[in-house]
Structure formats: C-alpha cells, structure tokens
Amino acid sequence: MTKADIVTEIAKNTGIEKAAVLKTVEAFMEVIKDSLAENRNVYLRGFGSFIVKERAEKTARNISKKTTIIIPAHNIPAFKPSKSFMSVVK
Numbered sequence: 394m395t396k397a398d399i400v401t402e403i404a405k406n407t408g409i410e411k412a413a414v415l416k417t418v419e420a421f422m423e424v425i426k427d428s429l430a431e432n433r434n435v436y437l438r439g440f441g442s443f444i445v446k447e448r449a450e451k452t453a454r455n456i457s458k459k460t461t462i463i464i465p466a467h468n469i470p471a472f473k474p475s476k477s478f479m480s481v482v483k
Contacts (some may be wrong), residue, residue: 419479429470 400418405409425443430436435443450466474482 432468437475439475439477441478443472444473445469446471476478 394414396418400411400415403409403418404414407414425435429443429445432445434445437443445468448467448469451464453462453464454460455462
C-alpha cells in the first residue's frame with residue numbers, strides 16, 4: 394500500500410477531500426521524522442511505537458579491496474507494534 398492508497402482510503406472512509414487528507418498524512422509523517430531526529434520516541438497507543446535504536450560501533454570488511462573499516466555508532470529509526478496490533482496481524 395502506498396501513501397496515495399492510504400490517502401484514498403482515508404478520504405473514502407471519512408468523506409474529507411483528498412487534498413486535506415494528503416496534507417494531514419504528510420504533516421503526521423513530518424512530525425514523526427522530526428521527533429525521531431531529536432531522539433524522542435513517538436508512542437501511539439493501540440498501534441505501536443516509533444523508536445530510536447542505537448547501533449554500536451562495529452568492524453566490517455570490504456571484500457573487494459580486502460580492507461577492514463570501522464562503522465561508527467549511530468542511531469536508526471525502528472517501529473515496534475503494540476500487542477493489539479500484533480494480535481490483529483497474526
């Protein structure tokens with residue numbers, strides 16, 4: 394399902410025009426991105442949590458050049474679904 398599909402479904406279910414729904418969906422995603430960029434988690438009860446995970450520094454190998462490189466510690470975004478979400482998907 395794409396963002397356009399989501400906007401169409403929401404517009405169909407709520408009766409709100411697509412342009413307003415698209416603006417709302419994009420604002421929602423922007424708020425989540427900004428929060429995660431500031432290292433703040435987003436909790437949506439009954440849906441799940443958008444969290445920031447820290448990856449430790451690690452050593453990797455470049456096989457073609459036969460060299461070892463150090464990948465520094467960094468943060469990555471992750472999604473953890475709620476228990477009710479998981480029970481619906483299962």
